[in-house]
Amino acid sequence: MTEPPILRIENLSTRYGAVRALRSVNMTVRRGEICAVLGANGAGKTTLLRTVSGLQPPDPGSRVLVDGTDVTRLPAEAMVRHGVAHVPEGGGVIAELTVEENMRLGGLWRAGRRERGAKAAEMFELFPPLAERRTRHAGTLSGGERQMLAIGRALMARPRVLLLDEPSLGLAPLITRRIMRLLQDLRAGTGLTVVLVEQNAAGALSVTDHGLVLSQGAVVASGSSGELLADDRMRHAYLGF
Structure with a gap:
């Protein structure tokens, strides 16, 4: 029997009042993978992590599954018990x-x-x-x-899944490289699965297995990190390098 993906997102939509922030996002991450979520500011990257982690409720019809278990609409504290940890943008330390x-x-x-x-x-x-x-x-x-x-x-x-939002924001390149190496070491040593939101698309794709690109809340491209790096049109249109 094929092992279910550690994280599966199906038809995920989210809105803030009348504003649709995510539009029918589908995403699959297998155990031990590092997946990049890329896009310009306002593309919906942070909202995606907040919705998966239980901080933002999804629209009806959306599904989030962790290791085959439907966890859609569970609160954030329950998501931690299911093995999902979220590091928000800026870290949020006290x-x-x-x-x-x-x-x-x-x-x-x-x-x-x-x-x-x-x-x-x-x-x-x-x-x-x-x-x-x-x-x-x-x-x-x-x-x-x-x-x-x-x-x-x-x-x-x-956690089995680490949701990491903009870990390089405001950091020196040397520190950023150290954190990216750490993610690879954790994956190799413990099998940790990581969903990495990054504004630095080139840096993220250098350490991830695959990724997706968001624009205005919708997925406009997905594939292996190598495929996304090689797609000049997509890189220039959505990633800025």
Whole structure:
């Protein structure tokens, strides 16, 4: 029997009042893949992640399935229990809490106290700069360190699918490359599946298996990362490189 995709999106539509933000989006991501979601500002990329993660309700007729289970319209906390973690644009760390307190918050839904401690130690090993700053308030971190903390906090929930929104936003190229390598290492080491929203389309396609391109809430192209990179018309029209 063929294993179901870890994430399947069928006919996903979403609106904000009278404005249609997503239009019948279909998408399939298999276990251990990294999938890019690309497009210009306002294309619907962030809305797609918010809808999948339970933060934004979809229109009737939409379906989101995780490992074959229909999770459409489940609230965000229930999606974490189903193995979906969402790192929003900007990371969303709590500046007033310490690095360690932020980290442990990520494990509240899926881990006991002892397991949270062990998982936090694993995250500090994965992100050495955070280990050195574990007692500092998150508001004192650099942009790159905050992004590491946001990813580490999401990984505390032991997700099967990581939804990652614009991790390179505002970061130096060196830090961006480090984060992209981290995603590849996590996929290779743990089989983590990643859906990566990125404004930096060329950088995203260099580390992903496949992707789709959104324009005005609809899918205008999809395929392997190599195919999308080779499509000059699509790149110039929608991705700006």
